[in-house]
Amino acid sequence: GEDVEQSLFLSVREGDSSVINCTYTDSSSTYLYWYKQEPGAGLQLLTYIFSNMDMKQDQRLTVLLNKKDKHLSLRIADTQTGDSAIYFCAESFTGGGNKLTFGTGTQLKVEL
């Protein structure tokens, strides 16, 4: 079955770059996603990458995908205190009805 893993916690200083990592086991994923969850709120889609891409950049966000190693990362440049949240990676599959398989989430804490 699918298994998506993330480290639980990351702490960075304001202005530094944050890199959140995710590994997955199922190679048939079609899209991979990064979601942000702030306290008491639902999940907000930050960005996504199609499985045949290696990289996607969107303003301060850079997604890197290594299909060989089944490794996905999210880099946040110039991290701000407003970036403090839980970040989830997720994958969807062809024929999966667009169901998402989520990682356990990484709590990002940005310190002054």
Next chain:
Amino acid sequence: GAGVSQSPSNKVTEKGKDVELRCDPISGHTALYWYRQSLGQGLEFLIYFQGNSAPDKSGLPSDRFSAERTGGSVSTLTIQRTQQEDSAVYLCASSPGTGGARGYTFGSGTRLTVV
């Protein structure tokens, strides 16, 4: 409405009681999903509705869990004879049915506490 609305936002119930959680999707969204977020864990898929098709119930953890979607709009997730391990945040999402999960919009969730 403008977003996905879930009610109640918080629910405390006694072990053994039944609960109903409600989700109002975005108008016109044909697909509706329920996920469960337990403390320290990721989100777990529960059930998926797409238009008039039979729902995908493959994620429901036991027969105490059921869901329906009336008129292709509002959905209710029912948990019978609640147990303490059912305590979690239950999240609903809807999507237009195209664009894959890129089109998901999540609600803010219902926090269920079973005491």
